[in-house]
Amino acid sequence: MTTTFKTIAGIMILASAIGLTGCNSSADNSAEATNAPSAEASASAQPAVTASPSPAAAEQSVPPAATAAPDTAAGNDAAAEDSAARLKELLELARQGKVPGVEYAAHSGMIDEVEAAWGEPDTKEPAGKGIYSTYSAKHVVFGWNKGSRIFDVRSSAATLQQLTLKEIEQTLGKPDDTAVNGSDRIYIYQAGKEYELKFIIPEATGTVDHISVFSEQDSFNNMAG
Template identity: 30%
Template sequence: MSVFKKKASKWAVAALLITVLLTGCSDIKGQENTSKSIDNSASGSTQTQKENVSQNSSGSTSTKSDQKELLSDIMESAKEGKVINCDIAANETANIWDIEEKWGKADKTEEWIPEAKGCYTTYSKSNIVFGSNKGGAIFEIRSFDSQLKNISLSMVKDAFGKPEYAVKTNNQQIVGYTADTDYKLLFVFPEPSKSNKDPKLDHYCVLYPKGTVNIMSGDKGREW
């Protein structure tokens, strides 16, 4: 009887050890599965973030939300005759000679351009170009701000709908919208191609059409 009890005791201990080992293995597998689930979730989150973030030439990042906000700022500024990051408005009171006194000598000045109805003055450091008529009044302001480089043609159409004005000229695609009663908003892109179907914005401008009218010569000026 004592021998039988000893064997039974050994079997009980062995069974207990097997149970502990099996339980431990199960816990380890559960932890592995949980870890894999967390890793997959993190991977999916990272991928989503990558899809919603683009990188510009300067290395900074811009999300789709940022771009939508930027487009909204562009439109709101245009309603006042302004471009982003510039306090000067295109209207009868803004004069190129006053700007030159405040900003200094321009980097480049283009003399009269008949089709544009004016002269163009470039301030490279400010990423701004001013269009002025024969009297020096500012009728157009162009912005080449670095923030614009992440905005695509499809984003502009998504934000503002079907363009009221759309032309292709000089390898460029230009789309336009009415910002306010007095102002037009024009976006200038490289012309779409097979290799670049959704080009990124080169620059945009706010146009004050009334400033291009020349009553003396009977010139009705520009609409866009």
């Protein structure tokens, strides 16, 4: 009986020791689990790294360059070409005794034909070697002799009044002759054997006031029919 009691006592002591060891091990594991930071928490604690933009993205982020100023040189060239074309046309028409937009020519036209088509002029008055009829709405004046033959056709159309002496000389060269009438300067170009093309430019404006296509021989023949 004594031996049995001792055996039972020894088994109980051993079981108790094993139990204590298990508790300690569980406690240690629990402590480790509590103290160790989770992988998720560790990852969130790291500072975020911003990726550098790709070259393409960097190019897109650059603000567009300011729009270049309009090329005024192109506009100036176009205006110069337009003036040159207009002046060449004037000289070509003058060789026919005409001005732009008017079918009645110096030397071949008669004032009776004009009045039949356009009506009576706004004014009709003697000047120089003939009589001058003014049609204000058409910006045209006809000079004619006593035989009714037209010897001078003048135009003050707005497109002509934009021309300057510099533009005229750049296209037609230096005038063949010049004259002065009060404050007006007259620049004369020979248009074939028959006609003169005149540009009348007042000092006050520096641009053309009107042009004249003039037949010298008809201005003398006052009784031409």
